Ligand SMILES: Nc1ncnc2c1ncn2[C@@H]1O[C@H](COP(=O)(O)OP(=O)(O)OP(=O)(O)O)[C@@H](O)[C@H]1O
């Protein structure tokens with residue numbers, strides 16, 4: 001097997017200190033490989049979102065090491081001065097609530113990522129068209145997010161996450177707001193991305209509808225891996 | 229892709245309303261400057277209207293506007309004989325009320341000798357006085373029309389000429405009569421009050437005028453002519469420049485401070501209001517800003533979004549306000565002068581105001597945690 005794309009070693013995260021201290025993640029070792037769709041499972045409050053946010057460089061680990069796509073990015077401290085650049089280059093996010101920018105239309109919501117990443121205009125436009133096609137929302141290219149159905153919005157959000165060809169896709173409850181048929185389709189799509197782009201897809205979910213669709217499952221309890 | 233414009237387009241109704249409100253506020257700021265310029269211009273009208281070189285007034289006074297001045301009639305001939313003087317004419321000034329179709333109006337009556345300095349140098353219509361009785365040149369602001377007959381005192385006067393924009397420093401329009409008519413009118417209108425004055429020996433009599441106005445020959449030296457006049461102890465000679473400086477210091481200095489303070493206050497209020505609007509707009513966009521940060525947007529993208537919106541708001545509101553005031557300038561009871569350099573200076577000030585006002589929003593935007601995008 002190839003080297004993992006996401007690798008956590010001894011990562012801990014606690015919020016607060018003293019009597020209010022919460023140990024959200026404790027001494028976690030985790031490897032996710034290219035081409036896999038990994039499920040991060042566990043009861044509410046077990047630390048799933050925190051793990052995802054640690055990988056996504058959204059929250060700072062209290063200690064440990066994180067390497068992403070072969071690059072050590074955290075070792076007691078962030079090794080990159082610009083975490084937003086890191087996210088832009090390596091990570092695509094998909095949220096439970098799609099988080100599209102309401103004042104941009106569908107195509108612009110995808111375009112904005114490519115603009116930030118510095119893609120030349122014609123190339124970016126080809127990429128947007130390709131993604132809209134791929135996710136079957138090409139006919140909604142000029143619609144505003146408020147005019148989309150839940151499933152359409154989620155597919156656009158996925159298109160945005162994929163736009164800059166990230167090696168790591170992080171999805172927090174991506175199917176919670178969808179019925180089982182649409183949830184299934186989203187999962188198919190994530191699998192396709194994992195396989196076709198050689199990406200690591202990490203999905204946090206409570207959702208029984210999609211449990212069967214993971215290549216690997218990591219279960220958390222009280223901030224620790226408990227094996228699945 | 230410009231995010232600021234996209235966001236404005238998304239909320240254009242709210243944005244337009246905000247700009248409309250702001251444009252009224254900025255319009256008031258512009259009109260303050262316009263009113264100030266109007267005051268300055270009005271203050272100078274009186275002294276510029278006759279277009280003369282020299283004002284001969286009572287010795288030791290700064291007449292006839294800043295202080296009262298009375299000099300004997302024969303001054304005119306004495307002045308006219310001085311080397312370098314081209315022509316000289318007597319003038320009187322007197323405030324009074326006249327009745328027009330629009331009601332009672334306060335005017336300043338200028339009495340002058342037809343054919344001599346003291347009359348209106350520029351007319352908007354008609355002609356200047358040709359006869360020494362019962363003709364009048366009036367400012368358009370009085371509402372009088374050419375050919376109209378109007379009763380002053382015991383006589384009817386015909387309007388033979390019109391001026392435009394000739395007012396005293398109080399904004400009251402000027403009317404020009406012949407010196408004889410003006411003095412007769414003054415005499416008639418002095419009722420009981422004036423008879424008391426007369427008892428104290430203060431009454432103006434027709435042997436006295438307020439000033440003698442003179443023009444000089446093209447090759448004469450203004451200062452030496454003025455010095456020649458001032459050799460008479462009972463006379464002072466003021467140049468056109470002296471008069472303008474005096475009027476400006478008397479009328480304008482206070483107004484400048486007053487209106488300056490008011491303008492600064494209004495600009496401060498505008499800053500606070502724009503700051504509140506920008507801050508609210510930023511709060512409303514907190515989630516979008518968090519999302520942008522999450523997907524990798526640098527601070528510069530987010531700052532541009534906020535500052536560009538603030539500037540767009542400023543530019544649109546200011547242009548609207550400036551247009552509004554320019555269109556409405558003539559409807560103000562006193563003169564409002566909207567000039568390009570003032571507009572440019574204020575526009576720059578509003579630009580600075582917008583940037584300063586953005587700071588609160590910017591500070592908030594920078595503090596937004598990308599993790600905020602994750603919450604439901
Ligand atoms: N910003 C925060 N400040 C303080 N405590 C936090 C914060 N975020 C999470 N926690 C705590 O960390 C623990 C793990 O939270 P996390 O959100 O990772 O759980 P989760 O497994 O995603 O739960 P859920 O299934 O309900 O989403 C919880 O006890 C939570 O209260």
Ligand SMILES: [Mg+2]
Nearest residue numbers: 048049050172
């Ligand atoms: Mg969670």
